[in-house]
Amino acid sequence: MVYISLIALSTLFYELSLIRILDILWYPHFAYMVITLALLGFGIAGVVTSIIADRRSFGGNDLLLLTLLLAISYAGLFFFLNRFHVDFKNFSSVAYLGAKVILVFSGIVVPFFLSGLILSLMFTENASQFGKLYFWDLIGASLGCLLVPLLIPTFGGPGLLFVASGMALFGVVLISRSKVVITLALLAAIGVSGFQLFMDKEYLEIAFHMDKRGFKTLQGGHLLTRWDRISRIDLIQYRDAYVWIAYDGGSQTSYFYKFDGDYKKLRQSLPEKTVSQFWDRFVLASHWLKEGTGAKVLVIGAAGGQETKAAVTFGASAVDAVEMVGSVIDLGKEKYATEPYNNPVVNAVRGEGRSFLRSSNKVYDIIQMMSNHTSASVASGSGAVSPNYLQTTDAYKEYFSHLSSNGVLHVNHHIYPKMVLTAAQAWKEMGRKDFEKHVLLYYTDRWYNLPTLLIKMEPWTQGEFDRVQALMGDSFTLIHNPLEPDKSKLTADFFTGTLPEAVLAKIPYRMDIPTDDKPFFNHIRKHLQPVSFDEPYVDMSIKTLLNDSIKHGLPMDIIHLIVSAGAALLIAVVCLFGPLLFSQVGREQWDGKAAFVSYFACLGAGFIAIELVFIQLFYKLVGFPLYTYVSVVFAFLLSAGIGSYCTDIFKLHERRLARFLPFIAIPLYGFVLLMLKEPLLNYSLQWSTLLRIAVTIVLISPLGFFLGMPFAIGIASSYGNGKGAVGWAWAVNGLFTVLGSVTSIVVAIFIGFIPTLLGAFSIYILAGLLLPRFSKS
Numbered sequence: 001m002v003y004i005s006l007i008a009l010s011t012l013f014y015e016l017s018l019i020r021i022l023d024i025l026w027y028p029h030f031a032y033m034v035i036t037l038a039l040l041g042f043g044i045a046g047v048v049t050s051i052i053a054d055r056r057s058f059g060g061n062d063l064l065l066l067t068l069l070l071a072i073s074y075a076g077l078f079f080f081l082n083r084f085h086v087d088f089k090n091f092s093s094v095a096y097l098g099a100k101v102i103l104v105f106s107g108i109v110v111p112f113f114l115s116g117l118i119l120s121l122m123f124t125e126n127a128s129q130f131g132k133l134y135f136w137d138l139i140g141a142s143l144g145c146l147l148v149p150l151l152i153p154t155f156g157g158p159g160l161l162f163v164a165s166g167m168a169l170f171g172v173v174l175i176s177r178s179k180v181v182i183t184l185a186l187l188a189a190i191g192v193s194g195f196q197l198f199m200d201k202e203y204l205e206i207a208f209h210m211d212k213r214g215f216k217t218l219q220g221g222h223l224l225t226r227w228d229r230i231s232r233i234d235l236i237q238y239r240d241a242y243v244w245i246a247y248d249g250g251s252q253t254s255y256f257y258k259f260d261g262d263y264k265k266l267r268q269s270l271p272e273k274t275v276s277q278f279w280d281r282f283v284l285a286s287h288w289l290k291e292g293t294g295a296k297v298l299v300i301g302a303a304g305g306q307e308t309k310a311a312v313t314f315g316a317s318a319v320d321a322v323e324m325v326g327s328v329i330d331l332g333k334e335k336y337a338t339e340p341y342n343n344p345v346v347n348a349v350r351g352e353g354r355s356f357l358r359s360s361n362k363v364y365d366i367i368q369m370m371s372n373h374t375s376a377s378v379a380s381g382s383g384a385v386s387p388n389y390l391q392t393t394d395a396y397k398e399y400f401s402h403l404s405s406n407g408v409l410h411v412n413h414h415i416y417p418k419m420v421l422t423a424a425q426a427w428k429e430m431g432r433k434d435f436e437k438h439v440l441l442y443y444t445d446r447w448y449n450l451p452t453l454l455i456k457m458e459p460w461t462q463g464e465f466d467r468v469q470a471l472m473g474d475s476f477t478l479i480h481n482p483l484e485p486d487k488s489k490l491t492a493d494f495f496t497g498t499l500p501e502a503v504l505a506k507i508p509y510r511m512d513i514p515t516d517d518k519p520f521f522n523h524i525r526k527h528l529q530p531v532s533f534d535e536p537y538v539d540m541s542i543k544t545l546l547n548d549s550i551k552h553g554l555p556m557d558i559i560h561l562i563v564s565a566g567a568a569l570l571i572a573v574v575c576l577f578g579p580l581l582f583s584q585v586g587r588e589q590w591d592g593k594a595a596f597v598s599y600f601a602c603l604g605a606g607f608i609a610i611e612l613v614f615i616q617l618f619y620k621l622v623g624f625p626l627y628t629y630v631s632v633v634f635a636f637l638l639s640a641g642i643g644s645y646c647t648d649i650f651k652l653h654e655r656r657l658a659r660f661l662p663f664i665a666i667p668l669y670g671f672v673l674l675m676l677k678e679p680l681l682n683y684s685l686q687w688s689t690l691l692r693i694a695v696t697i698v699l700i701s702p703l704g705f706f707l708g709m710p711f712a713i714g715i716a717s718s719y720g721n722g723k724g725a726v727g728w729a730w731a732v733n734g735l736f737t738v739l740g741s742v743t744s745i746v747v748a749i750f751i752g753f754i755p756t757l758l759g760a761f762s763i764y765i766l767a768g769l770l771l772p773r774f775s776k777s
Helices: 004-027 028-052 059-084 094-125 127-175 179-198 262-270 283-287 306-313 326-336 354-358 373-378 393-401 415-427 462-472 499-507 540-547 559-582 593-617 625-649 658-684 689-707 709-721 724-751 753-774
Strands: 221-225 233-239 242-247 252-257 296-300 319-323 348-350 364-370 403-412 439-443 454-456 477-480
Touching: 004 028, 004 059, 004 094, 004 127, 004 233, 028 094, 028 724, 059 094, 059 127, 059 179, 094 724, 127 179, 127 221, 127 625, 127 709, 221 354, 252 306, 252 326, 252 454, 262 306, 283 306, 283 364, 283 403, 283 454, 283 462, 283 559, 296 306, 296 354, 306 319, 306 348, 306 364, 319 354, 319 499, 326 348, 326 454, 326 559, 354 393, 393 403, 393 415, 415 439, 415 454, 415 559, 439 462, 454 462, 593 625, 593 689, 593 709, 593 724, 593 753, 658 689, 658 709, 658 753, 709 753, 724 753
Parallel strands: 296 319, 296 364, 319 348, 364 403
Antiparallel strands: 221 233, 233 242, 242 252, 403 454, 439 454, 439 477
């Protein structure tokens, strides 16, 4: 039992560390494919098991060999990724890129295949105890969710590959009967896992595959690396005036500017010498406006401290600087930005902006937020179908409700037509009017391509406009003047929150208004054709975003969905037709074979859809993306394991009516939880992060408990059809988990998370209807 947990634990370590590694080597959304590759490996393993299970039995020596190969494959991937690189930015042809991708993906799949083969063989040989075995499998996986975030600051992503290898070697210790093998495996496990603690350099490194923002070519100025639980942070001495903060190998960026702490001298140099301490004048706009008022300021995404320094320079009385990647704040306080981060008026904290805002009753004169995605980074594919909860109607309503009566929201973010439309809809939903009189908007075609949106809670006065115009007018294009809305470059409809169908049809990109239920602000692609300046509302930012993300005809912003769909088709062929052609259980005729396949397909698609949507729903409560993922997945795995164990203990598959319990409880509890979600979450927001995580686990666990039952019930009801049935069920489940994950994302983008979740609950009802067609109680 412990052996199964250890294999599952090592697999989760491998999967999560690989996700973090690919964040750095490629882009964050490519890491999504790790889940697809994991399920591909498990699916192939299930097929192999279904074919060979009825032909021979497997003993301890077989498991010993497979476990040793698994340990070697975990560590071997470190050397494999150092040797074979995939550059999604620069490639000579689609065929060349495809060959490299297939090669690298094949190497990544190997450990998942070996792990899946070990588990599926164990389940097949001990199918009568599947519920208990599955419990230990899920217990190990849930522990992996907890341990990876705790260990990654110490070992880094690549280092965790060797920790996973050490765990597999400990598995050899557990199942071997040879004292020599046990001794050698134990020593190897300790050595492989622990050697990193005695290295001269801080972390093991995998050679960079891509040159993101010049990160690969600027390593000569490298100062240090820190693996934060959220992102990997590298500091590079880019120029004498500032240090480059590179997030995840250059996926995102900020700067620590060299500053002596003399705010009076800095103020006297502004605005003429702005770029010596700030990206450009747009960083100063709201603080310039509020100078001398003792403004209370919230900075969301404080990063290197530009906005915070601007607030202090112009006389803010209090500044809350919130940054999700706490290591950046720590580095700033330690050495690189002692001012402003150690200034007495500054409260620099690790946190997520909206969670911080929701958990307090503070009112601010300025809320400032600079984009964490420039158009260049999104064009390269680092967020096009990723949720962005800072740019939704719900987010804007929270910003507005935390501003003082004459407070100002200061946002720098790409796609300003969609940004204005989203804010206008939020303004309207709050019962406010005349939005066009509250908006001041600038744009420039400079390298950062970030518009400057200033929304005041009171209408702009001539004096206020003139003051901001004196700062911005010479360098930035005025898009919307609140005092002359009829001269705006946006039609009046944008300020109502609703665009006519005729206008929407002419705009060459999607203008869906994002909400917390559909938070896909960056999902704007309508087609693969390039856009041009001749089309309505296309500026350099939009053109870069849409055109530069097409590489040799491939849309890099959604390539992970295309590859995942392709992998799903491959798995479909292997998982469905492999057993039908080559396994005894597949070739034989038995009652309910189609229902059996359909049942496990439903479980795979339904479970992953519920899990993925719940990660998004509980992000509002937990705040940190990583903590949300860990909390939700841990709760589902642990409680599902307990549900599986209880299924075996109480022999639910043998009870005519009781076996339908989970298929009734899942949609029922899920629906009740959806109804109570908002009041429960809003009430819990005032609590500490640890308590909010605890609430998340408590709310999810009953649902997870019932979700753990159907798989165990199905296996217990069908393994009598042949030993290969267990492997086939494992394979089909893996296939439809891939299909379910891709489908749930696409459906959520177009109709929202709640309808997607209701569809997943319906799938479990369908599974309950299929159960009696192949299971005899």
